[in-house]
Amino acid sequence: MRRSKKLFAAICCASLISVVAMTAQAKTLIYCSEGSPEGFNPALYTSGTTFDASSRPVFNRLVEFERGTTTTVPALAESWEISDDGLTYTFHLRKGVKFHTTKNFTPTKDFNADDVVFTFKRQQDKEHPYHKISGGQYEYFNSMSMPDLLKDIVKVDENTVQMLLNKPNAPMIANLAMDFASIQSAEYGDAMLKAGTPEKVDLEPVGTGPFQLVAYQKDAVIRYKAHPDYWAGKAAIDTLIYAITPDNSVRYQKLKAGECQVMPYPNPADLKAMKADKDINLMEKEGLNVGYLAYNTLMPPFDKPEVRKALNMAINKQAILDAVFQGAGKVAKNPIPPTIWSYNDTVQDDAYNPEAAKKMLADAGVKDLQTKIWAMPVQRPYNPNARRMAELIQADWAAVGVKAEIVSYEWGEYLKRSKDKERDGAVLLGWTGDNGDPDNFLAVLLGCDGVGSANRANWCYQPFEDLIQKAKTVSDPAERTKLYEQAQIVFKEQAPWATIAHSIVFEPVSQKVIDYRIDPFGGHIFYGVDLKE
Amino acid sequence: MLRFILKKIGVLLPTFFGVTVVAFIFIRMLPGDPVMLMAGERGMSDERHAELMQQFGFDRPIIVQYGSYMADLVRGDLGTSIITKKPVLEEFLTLFPATIELSLFAIIIAVLVGLPAGIIAAVKRGSFFDHTVMTAALTGYSMPIFWWGLLLIILFSGILGWTPVSGRINLLYYFEPVTGFMLIDSLLSGQEGAFRSALSHLILPSVVLSTIPLAVIARQTRSAMLEVLGEDYVRTARAKGLGPGRVIGLHALRNALIPVVTVIGLQVGVLFAGAILTETIFSWPGIGKWMVDSIFRRDYPSVQGGLLMIAAIVMLVNLVVDLLYGLINPQIRHNS
Numbered sequence: 088m089r090r091s092k093k094l095f096a097a098i099c100c101a102s103l104i105s106v107v108a109m110t111a112q113a114k115t116l117i118y119c120s121e122g123s124p125e126g127f128n129p130a131l132y133t134s135g136t137t138f139d140a141s142s143r144p145v146f147n148r149l150v151e152f153e154r155g156t157t158t159t160v161p162a163l164a165e166s167w168e169i170s171d172d173g174l175t176y177t178f179h180l181r182k183g184v185k186f187h188t189t190k191n192f193t194p195t196k197d198f199n200a201d202d203v204v205f206t207f208k209r210q211q212d213k214e215h216p217y218h219k220i221s222g223g224q225y226e227y228f229n230s231m232s233m234p235d236l237l238k239d240i241v242k243v244d245e246n247t248v249q250m251l252l253n254k255p256n257a258p259m260i261a262n263l264a265m266d267f268a269s270i271q272s273a274e275y276g277d278a279m280l281k282a283g284t285p286e287k288v289d290l291e292p293v294g295t296g297p298f299q300l301v302a303y304q305k306d307a308v309i310r311y312k313a314h315p316d317y318w319a320g321k322a323a324i325d326t327l328i329y330a331i332t333p334d335n336s337v338r339y340q341k342l343k344a345g346e347c348q349v350m351p352y353p354n355p356a357d358l359k360a361m362k363a364d365k366d367i368n369l370m371e372k373e374g375l376n377v378g379y380l381a382y383n384t385l386m387p388p389f390d391k392p393e394v395r396k397a398l399n400m401a402i403n404k405q406a407i408l409d410a411v412f413q414g415a416g417k418v419a420k421n422p423i424p425p426t427i428w429s430y431n432d433t434v435q436d437d438a439y440n441p442e443a444a445k446k447m448l449a450d451a452g453v454k455d456l457q458t459k460i461w462a463m464p465v466q467r468p469y470n471p472n473a474r475r476m477a478e479l480i481q482a483d484w485a486a487v488g489v490k491a492e493i494v495s496y497e498w499g500e501y502l503k504r505s506k507d508k509e510r511d512g513a514v515l516l517g518w519t520g521d522n523g524d525p526d527n528f529l530a531v532l533l534g535c536d537g538v539g540s541a542n543r544a545n546w547c548y549q550p551f552e553d554l555i556q557k558a559k560t561v562s563d564p565a566e567r568t569k570l571y572e573q574a575q576i577v578f579k580e581q582a583p584w585a586t587i588a589h590s591i592v593f594e595p596v597s598q599k600v601i602d603y604r605i606d607p608f609g610g611h612i613f614y615g616v617d618l619k620e
Numbered sequence: 621m622l623r624f625i626l627k628k629i630g631v632l633l634p635t636f637f638g639v640t641v642v643a644f645i646f647i648r649m650l651p652g653d654p655v656m657l658m659a660g661e662r663g664m665s666d667e668r669h670a671e672l673m674q675q676f677g678f679d680r681p682i683i684v685q686y687g688s689y690m691a692d693l694v695r696g697d698l699g700t701s702i703i704t705k706k707p708v709l710e711e712f713l714t715l716f717p718a719t720i721e722l723s724l725f726a727i728i729i730a731v732l733v734g735l736p737a738g739i740i741a742a743v744k745r746g747s748f749f750d751h752t753v754m755t756a757a758l759t760g761y762s763m764p765i766f767w768w769g770l771l772l773i774i775l776f777s778g779i780l781g782w783t784p785v786s787g788r789i790n791l792l793y794y795f796e797p798v799t800g801f802m803l804i805d806s807l808l809s810g811q812e813g814a815f816r817s818a819l820s821h822l823i824l825p826s827v828v829l830s831t832i833p834l835a836v837i838a839r840q841t842r843s844a845m846l847e848v849l850g851e852d853y854v855r856t857a858r859a860k861g862l863g864p865g866r867v868i869g870l871h872a873l874r875n876a877l878i879p880v881v882t883v884i885g886l887q888v889g890v891l892f893a894g895a896i897l898t899e900t901i902f903s904w905p906g907i908g909k910w911m912v913d914s915i916f917r918r919d920y921p922s923v924q925g926g927l928l929m930i931a932a933i934v935m936l937v938n939l940v941v942d943l944l945y946g947l948i949n950p951q952i953r954h955n956s
Contacts, residue, residue, distance in 0.1 A: 117791060122913075125703050133660065221705045224672065230662050286705070305714060306905035308791055328791050332903040336770055340778050341785045499652025499918065506663060518661060531662075541663045 114618050115326040116600070118611060119338040119347035123306050123331055126221065128289035129266040130210055133226050138266040139611045140329060144311050145187075146269035146294035147318075149178055149203065150260055154615055155604030157375065157427065157523025159264050163198060163295065173255030173562055174238075178203070180246040185316040186272045187299035191291055194274055198295055200242040205273035207240045207250075217276060221289040227267035231521070255560040257567060261522035270295065297322045297614035306331055323617035339595070342367065348597040348618070351611055355413055355471065361595045372605040373426050374592045377419050377528065378469035378517035380460070380480065380585040381543035383510050388453050395582040397447035398513075399437040401487040402480055402585055411476050412588060419586035421575045423528045426607055427520065428564075429571035434579050436586075445487045456489045459512025461505060465498050468590045468609070469517030476515060476587070505543055513585075514543045519609060525571040529555050533583065546583035628942050632935050640693065643927040644686050647920050653678070654702055654918035676702055678920070689924065698928070699921030701914075708925035712907060716929075717800030718788065719906030722898070723891040725822055726829035731884065734834040738841025738880075742849060743868060753838060760835035765894055769828045769901035776824060783824050786903040790817040825902040829894050833887040840883045844876035851875075878945060885941030889934050 122136045129142035142148075149164035161167075164178040184198035209217040210225040211234060228234070236259070238251040252259065262268070275293045279285050292300055295318065298311035309329040313322040330347050332338045338350040339357050343364070353361060353369075361369045382389040382398070389395055404418045420436035423429070448456070462477035463470060470476060477493045484491050494512065496504060505514045521527050531537060534555055535547035551574055558570035578584075596603050601617040655664070655672045664672075673679045677688070692699060698708040737757075741750040777785040784790065788802045795809035803822070806814035848854060849872055857871045895908035907926060914922035 115792065126705065131705075133658065133662070222675075222702070224658075224675075226659065226662075226664070229668060230659075230664065289705075302794070302796070304797065304905060305711065306899075306909055307718075307788060307903070310794065330787060330791055330903070331905070332786060333900050333909065334903070337773060337786050337901060337903065340773050344777055344781070344785050346785055346787075346791075497651040499654075499656040501652075502659070502661070502663065503652070503656050516661060540665060541661070 113325045114323065115328060116324045116349070116613060116616065116618055117328045117330050117347040118613065119332040119341050119350040120309070120329040120611070121331075121335075121338070121351055122333055124303075124309070126289050127292040127300065127303075128221065128271070129269045130206070130225055130228065130271075131221055131289060135609050140309055141292060142266035142269040143296075143610050143612050144298035144327060144614070145292045145296040145300055146271075147184075147296050148264055148266075148268045148270060149180075150264045152264050152523065152606075152608065154612055155606060157520075157607050159260055159523075162264075163203075163270055167260070169562060173257070173560060174252045176250040176252070176259065177243070178248050178250070180248065181318060182246060184295050184318045185314075186275070186295055187293050187314055189291060189293055189299065191287065192272075192275050192278055192293055194272065194293070196274060198270070198272075199245045200248045201273040202270050203248045204240055204242050205276055206268070206271045207237065209271070209276075210267070211237055211240075216280060217285060217288070220285045225267065227265065227521075231262050231265070231267070233262070255562075257559055257562055258522065258524040258526045261524040261527075265522050298327050319614075322614050324613060327613055342595060342597065345597070348600050349603060349611070349613075350595055353593050353595055355415060358415070358593060361593075366598050367595045368598050368600070370594045370596060370603070370605055372592050372594075372607065373417065373424060374468050374590040374609070375424055375426055375520040375523065375607040376469040376517055377422055377424055377589055378467075378476075378515070378587045379419070379422070380513050380515050380587060382513045382583060382585075383508075384544050384546040384583050385508055386511070388451065388456065389513070391451055392581045393447055393451045394453055395585075396437055397444045397451065397453075397487070398484065398489065399582050399585045400440050400447070401444040401489070402483050402587075403439050404587060405439070406483075407476055407479050408588055410479060411470070411472050412590065415471075415591045415593065416588040417591065419589050420579070422533060422578055422584065422586060423525050423571075423575070424520070424589045427523060427525055427528070429525045429568040429575075431572040431575040433572075434575055437579075437582070441483070441486050448487060448489070454488075458489065458491050459494050460491045461501070461512055461514040462493050462495045463498070463501060463515055464495050467517055468519060468592065469588065470515060471590070473515045480585075506540055508539050508545050510545075515587075516543055521608070523607065525567075525574075526555065526559055529571065529574055529578075530559065533578065544583035546581070548577070548581055548583075551577045551581070624946060625943065628939055632939060635935060636932065639928060639931040640690065640924075641686075643924045643931070644689060645682075646927075647915070647918070647923040648682065650915075650918065652918060654920065657918055693928075698925035701919055701922045703914075703917050703919045703922070708921050711910065711922065712926060712929050714800070715905055715907045715910050718802070718904055719892070719895050719899070719908060721801050721803065722822070722825055722829060722904055722906060723888075723895060725826035726891060726894075727833060727884070727887065729826055729830040730833035730837050730887065733830075734837030735841050735880070738838040739845055739868065739873065741838070741842045742845030743864075745846060750842075754842070757835040757838045760831045761839075763831060765828060765831070765897040766901060768831060769825075769898060772824050772828060773901070784817075784821050786821075786901070788818060788821050788904065789814065790821075793817060825898050825904055828901070829891060829898045832894060833884075833890055836883055836887065836890075837880065841876065841880050844879045845872060848872045848876045881941055881944055885938050888937040892930050892934070 124137040124140035125132045127141045129138050147163045149162060150159045151162040153160045163181050163184060165181045167176055167178045169176055180200060186194040208215050210228040212218060236252050236256050238253045241249050243249055272293045276288055279287045297314055297317045299314050301310040301312050303309045311327040313325050315321055332341060335352055335354040339353060341347045342350050361367050382395050384390055408416050408418055421431060421434055460477045460480055463473035481491045481493060518528060518532055531541050533542055533546060535552050538545045538547050554570050554574040558567045561567050592605055594605050599619045601619060603616045606612055655669055700707055701711060737753045741753040744750055773785055776783045789806060793811055793814045798805050798808050802818040806818040854867060854872050857867045895906055896912055899906045899908040911926045
């Protein structure tokens with residue numbers, strides 16, 4: 088009897104010790120995020136802040152970008168085949184993938200083809216019961232031309248789906264790795280519809296991702312816990328907390344005080360101190376972006392390539408890099424950043440040469456040219472101070488006899504007016520890549536379809552258009568690379584933009600953080616990250 | 621007294637109606653439209669733009685939009701945020717307790733420090749204390765909140781490590797909000813150290829937010845006291861041999877309080893304005909930060925609803941202040 092009591096006491100002690108040890112070992116990573124998400128369904132929104140809080144921790148996609156790279160790798164689809172005509176994509180789905188169990192929902196089945204069909208049909212089919220829920224605006228789905236591309240998506244069997252396209256589109260796989268393509272649970276959708284609360288699907292997400300949402304308090308905190316049955320293995324971090332901290336200087340103070348371990352978007356003025364701080368690891372990576380000055384190629388004299396080229400040669404880009412980017416940037420010569428495949432490094436940039444520029448303008452018959460430079464009213468990674476940049480370009484152009492007036496408008500108004508085909512002057516703008524495919528830069532920003540819209544140069548040049556359209560339909564990566572390399576040569580000859588800079592992204596993280604990687608798409612991903620004991 | 625209250629409410633109703641018009645028109649007068657802002661650099665086709673404007677109802681004539689807004693308002697519906705798709709009233713009520721908690725603490729600090737400082741400065745007019753208080757008040761009044769807040773964070777959180785940098789509580793504490801007031805919720809949670817953590821998080825933002833009201837209250841108290849201290853009845857009270865405590869506390873202060881109470885009432889508006897910056901710096905999840913975000917995103921329903929609620933609260937507080945006059949000085953009640 089005494090022996091069994093002793094045994095019982097020993098078991099109790101051991102259990103207690105193991106519980107205490109487990110509690111002590113529970114790892115919590117706090118990320119000082121910059122703002123509140125708009126919601127938790129990435130298909131409904133377009134901001135990186137929302138994706139950081141939803142698609143990246145909570146959901147998976149059929150294919151994903153390998154962490155820290157732009158390479159697509161299998162995720163919820165283990166493999167896929169593309170038909171010879173490029174119109175049918177057959178995806179073989181991963182088996183045994185579990186959805187999160189939450190207080191509202193306990194899944195009874197694993198991820199399967201129904202979930203994929205549910206996810207895309209909701210966005211595509213206007214008659215789908217979920218299409219209009221939560222406003223029903225699927226702007227990424229729309230802007231990636233998915234309504235035109237996607238003919239249908241059909242379930243072949245429990246673990247196979249087919250996507251049928253209206254026309255071949257080589258970047259499709261990269262598109263499917265984007266946030267809007269995050270796979271939702273059809274079973275959860277049905278359950279919430281039956282309960283009369285379909286909007287909960289978008290507010291209390293259920294995904295297959297490495298973390299599941301525990302609680303969200305607007306403008307304060309988002310809490311996640313590691314998904315215990317995550318298909319790729321449970322995350323090393325047990326609890327992930329987003330401490331919403333809008334001011335970048337305050338984020339830095341919190342990082343220094345140990346109140347968080349990772350922070351995005353540091354204040355450039357703090358970078359020097361961060362570098363000197365032995366407790367902080369200031370990580371940096373070339374951004375997947377380009378900042379440019381787009382001429383209106385429909386308006387004379389900017390319809391002449393030689394005039395555009397001359398103006399490009401009058402701009403001292405290095406001076407802009409020094410003054411505006413303060414070392415956090417790299418001169419751009421191509422319309423795509425060097426981190427994207429098919430970047431053509433053999434292209435020669437227009438060298439800064441005011442004298443030659445002056446002569447070229449005179450040869451083109453341009454005298455006493457007066458124009459406008461449009462300066463964005465907001466700060467962006469590809470252009471941290473558009474006003475200052477405009478002033479420097481204004482001074483450079485004045486040196487070659489071109490008088491430029493700087494104009495600016497409220498951001499929404501700026502975006503609207505700068506699309507105008509009869510716009511007067513050159514527009515400062517930029518782009519951050521969505522999917523790491525050159526098409527996402529070249530076709531969106533310089534294709535004929537974008538004239539009067541995202542193509543701020545209103546440049547529709549058939550030899551260039553032929554190259555990028557062909558590259559869309561070819562599935563062989565080597566051939567696509569050649570086509571895009573050629574397109575960059577044509578771009579440089581025609582100079583619809585002055586390519587200004589690619590920024591460098593900085594992310595300070597605590598030295599306690601292990602294996603954090605900067606996401607080239609600007610996201611913040613914590614699966615695969617660990618903390619030192 | 622009832623007539624007095626009814627008369628005051630009668631004045632407030634047209635003011636409230638005026639605020640609905642101003643709130644509605646003001647946000648629409650700002651350049652840029654919400655749909656374009658949503659699209660960003662990516663842009664969208666004119667057809668898609670028109671479709672979304674129609675979906676939100678922004679394509680209708682402004683008078684029709686206002687009519688439908690008022691019809692919803694009468695039913696107690698402030699609309700739905702076009703960004704988060706949540707009811708505006710729900711968002712407001714979720715965030716409002718944080719602002720109230722912060723503002724209450726700020727006004728308590730402002731009154732507890734500003735009132736005695738003003739009284740002592742008046743009584744010791746021309747002294748070193750008087751000059752110090754008035755210089756400090758002027759400095760406090762002129763100081764940009766953003767700069768002041770950051771300075772305090774760097775000093776007390778960064779260098780000295782006495783206070784947390786920002787937020788409402790150490791995030792390692794976790795409990796479901798019950799009242800929305802962190803001090804109360806942390807007590808209710810029963811978690812050891814939670815209340816102390818919540819209180820320590822409240823100190824710096826309250827001090828920053830109280831700076832301007834404190835300066836105004838101190839200056840107003842001083843000048844009101846100086847005026848009253850020169851009155852005949854104060855001299856009479858002194859001549860009767862009353863002690864300085866009774867003369868100042870009983871005779872002078874009660875009369876000097878009327879303009880001071882007015883100023884305290886007016887500080888409610890100042891607090892809401894100050895909360896916008898204070899909440900941003902200290903990552904305080906209140907309505908100030910929410911309003912700024914809504915304005916930047918041209919979230920019309922949230923801006924309209926938020927402005928209306930804030931205006932209603934400011935008007936209500938001023939009504940209470942008007943009623944307080946009657947208590948402090950019955951002459952005002954009788955005259956009106």
